[in-house]
Amino acid sequence: MSDSMEFLLWTKGTLFNWALAIFALGMLARLVEIFWLGRAPNYAEARAGQWGPGLRTVFTRSFADPGTFKRSGFDVLVGWVWHLGFIIVLFLFIPHIELIKSVFGMAWPGLPNPVIDAISALTLAGLVAALVHRLTHPVKKHLSDFEDYLTWAVTFLVVLTGYVAYHRLINPYPLALGIHILSVEIFLVVLPFTKLTHMFTAFIARWYNGAIFGRKGVQS
Amino acid sequence: MATSKTLGESLREHGVSRRGFLKFCAATATMMALPPTMAPAIAAALEKARRPSVIWLSFQECTGCIESLTRSHSPTVENLILDVVSLDYQHTLQVASGELAEEARLQAMRENHGSYLVIVDGSLPGPGSNMGYSTVAGHSNLDILLETVEGAAAVIAVGTCAAFGGLPRAHPNPTGAVAVQDIITNKPVINVSGCPPIPTVISGVLAQFLTFGKLPELDAYGRPLAFFGQSIHDRCYRRPFYDKGLFAETFDDEGAKAGWCLYRLGCKGPSTYNACATMRWNAGTSWPVESGHPCLGCSEPDFWDAGSFYQALSVPTVDSTQTLGLAAAAGVVIGGAAAALAKHGKTKAVADREPVTVEQLEQKL
Amino acid sequence: MSALDSIAIAVEVPRLAQEWGNALPILHEIRHGLERLAATGEPTLIDLRAIPFGPGDEARLLERLGRGEVEARIHALGETLIRETAIPAVWLVDFLNAEGERIALHLQIDRIPGLLMTQPEDLAEAPARLDRLLKELAGGGEAA
Numbered sequence A: 001m002s003d004s005m006e007f008l009l010w011t012k013g014t015l016f017n018w019a020l021a022i023f024a025l026g027m028l029a030r031l032v033e034i035f036w037l038g039r040a041p042n043y044a045e046a047r048a049g050q051w052g053p054g055l056r057t058v059f060t061r062s063f064a065d066p067g068t069f070k071r072s073g074f075d076v077l078v079g080w081v082w083h084l085g086f087i088i089v090l091f092l093f094i095p096h097i098e099l100i101k102s103v104f105g106m107a108w109p110g111l112p113n114p115v116i117d118a119i120s121a122l123t124l125a126g127l128v129a130a131l132v133h134r135l136t137h138p139v140k141k142h143l144s145d146f147e148d149y150l151t152w153a154v155t156f157l158v159v160l161t162g163y164v165a166y167h168r169l170i171n172p173y174p175l176a177l178g179i180h181i182l183s184v185e186i187f188l189v190v191l192p193f194t195k196l197t198h199m200f201t202a203f204i205a206r207w208y209n210g211a212i213f214g215r216k217g218v219q220s
Numbered sequence B: 001m002a003t004s005k006t007l008g009e010s011l012r013e014h015g016v017s018r019r020g021f022l023k024f025c026a027a028t029a030t031m032m033a034l035p036p037t038m039a040p041a042i043a044a045a046l047e048k049a050r051r052p053s054v055i056w057l058s059f060q061e062c063t064g065c066i067e068s069l070t071r072s073h074s075p076t077v078e079n080l081i082l083d084v085v086s087l088d089y090q091h092t093l094q095v096a097s098g099e100l101a102e103e104a105r106l107q108a109m110r111e112n113h114g115s116y117l118v119i120v121d122g123s124l125p126g127p128g129s130n131m132g133y134s135t136v137a138g139h140s141n142l143d144i145l146l147e148t149v150e151g152a153a154a155v156i157a158v159g160t161c162a163a164f165g166g167l168p169r170a171h172p173n174p175t176g177a178v179a180v181q182d183i184i185t186n187k188p189v190i191n192v193s194g195c196p197p198i199p200t201v202i203s204g205v206l207a208q209f210l211t212f213g214k215l216p217e218l219d220a221y222g223r224p225l226a227f228f229g230q231s232i233h234d235r236c237y238r239r240p241f242y243d244k245g246l247f248a249e250t251f252d253d254e255g256a257k258a259g260w261c262l263y264r265l266g267c268k269g270p271s272t273y274n275a276c277a278t279m280r281w282n283a284g285t286s287w288p289v290e291s292g293h294p295c296l297g298c299s300e301p302d303f304w305d306a307g308s309f310y311q312a313l314s315v316p317t318v319d320s321t322q323t324l325g326l327a328a329a330a331g332v333v334i335g336g337a338a339a340a341l342a343k344h345g346k347t348k349a350v351a352d353r354e355p356v357t358v359e360q361l362e363q364k365l
Numbered sequence C: 001m002s003a004l005d006s007i008a009i010a011v012e013v014p015r016l017a018q019e020w021g022n023a024l025p026i027l028h029e030i031r032h033g034l035e036r037l038a039a040t041g042e043p044t045l046i047d048l049r050a051i052p053f054g055p056g057d058e059a060r061l062l063e064r065l066g067r068g069e070v071e072a073r074i075h076a077l078g079e080t081l082i083r084e085t086a087i088p089a090v091w092l093v094d095f096l097n098a099e100g101e102r103i104a105l106h107l108q109i110d111r112i113p114g115l116l117m118t119q120p121e122d123l124a125e126a127p128a129r130l131d132r133l134l135k136e137l138a139g140g141g142e143a144a
């Protein structure tokens, strides 16, 4: 490809702006709607505070209870591995930190590249395992629809192209990096309109859950 | 003018001994980035090579590329230009001027039709733009290029301006600058990019053409693979620090003093293909990264428009703050509207609710 | 020596003189070359200008290789300095141009660097040259 540099600059320029705009617009629209609609008013007298249990649940629901773990240990474990891997690679790879710094003005220390490399390999393996499980498990397969596969694919592509770019497996490098950035932009555009919004809403839902329990005086 | 003598003959005439010739070949192999074991093959080829006539055209350029070449050290530029090539026209270096200079070009073209080399440095205003931006002897760059290339064997575009448009073509490209390869499509064009190119790479490409009489293997951008086949990053001696995640964050911190990787200071080495890390500059003294400065990526297309020289490669080239703000505001409005609509729908549903009695239901059955 | 040397530069010695790690692979390559030379008589040439050395790597490598017994100087198109290192059969060949600037630097693993040997073409011409000299001597003696 003879204009790989042009391609890279396009993904780093115009396209980046568009993707970011669609993401911000879509995500904020959804969040504002959720918050403004809120919950139905509860006229019962509160038995206890809701903030503490709400916040606690945001955290505790990250860990499966023993029953769930026993029933679907594979899902819990693999899910943990690649979710955590994805987050670490996203926020602690130094080129990513530079990007975040340039857009949001915030920065923090990163991890050495070989550590990130190993984690992304694990993340990739986790994602493949999750897909294989989804395709072979009869119940899961039955429950899966197009959106499940779409969100898997855009997530997997982000990590895969990043791995390929880091190891310079595609030449020339501007092409490899451009493909990675493009796949991230696809991810950003798809995010607000699919179940990928759980990156934000999962925590809101947990908070509501915990808060409701707390108000009722139920252990959360 | 190009002579009919072979290079071997002309060197011997200059009193160059056999050992001198072999040494010349060893240096040429180094210059061409070929393994030194190629020296005998080079010797055999050079022995029979004939000095080609070279016409050098300078368009929208800063003369930095010629500065670079005239400081080329291996072999000395006198050897290169006087013995190896016959530089028949170069308006900065030649003694003749005015009509005589232009006549020299036309004569070289007539006498060596079909076999001379054209070297171009600088970009040129492309078709459809104002030709007045750059002229030589009253002729537009475009006309001169087309006229001169017509009988050439090949064209070597020296420098990023000639190869990719370079600085003149940077946004907003006021002169409508284009690269040589945008105009010349019916002759081989070799791009020797760099701002300026490494002098030994310029002479190396000439030597290669001279030695083997054919064009070197080129990459997707038309650059000789021997010099542009590997990225700066892949040959950088600071690479182990990149791999370990040890980076200089300012130009004077501990990391900078210890010689750590310059990625965070904006190094474009990972996306830049050139031979600086091995061939180095100034008679092999050093090169940008060795002297503590990140690579600017000067041998790549659009390098002036590829974002700040001092921001990491992963940083977008646009300032997204405004877009982000606008999009967020629009998102809030849309989200608010959606929520309002939903609330309205709910209130309306409550208001419009018509109670149904058991009797009414039973009647329906 | 070279024009660059006339520019006054204060070189800051780095606090930690570090190894950049590119000298060691060369030593291994030399080792392979020596084995090859012993087994098959095939020489090896290493172009030190094609190695991505870090600052000081090259100097450290050459310092480690040390100095052997032989040193030679060829005067043709500028000087060429040939020096045996402390490791037998490993030679350093330093090509300088007429201005004394280095134009190439090779390590050669051979019994004797090829450039030192009399070139076949010169050997072929040698009797004729001597004949000319003899003729001059015989033709009157006043030339002597």
Ligand code: SF4
Binding pocket: B232, B233, B234, B236, B237, B238, B239, B240, B242, B260, B261, B262, B263, B267, B268, B269, B270, B289, B295
């Ligand atoms: S200094 Fe630049 S070229 Fe060298 S390793 Fe770091 S990023 Fe790559």
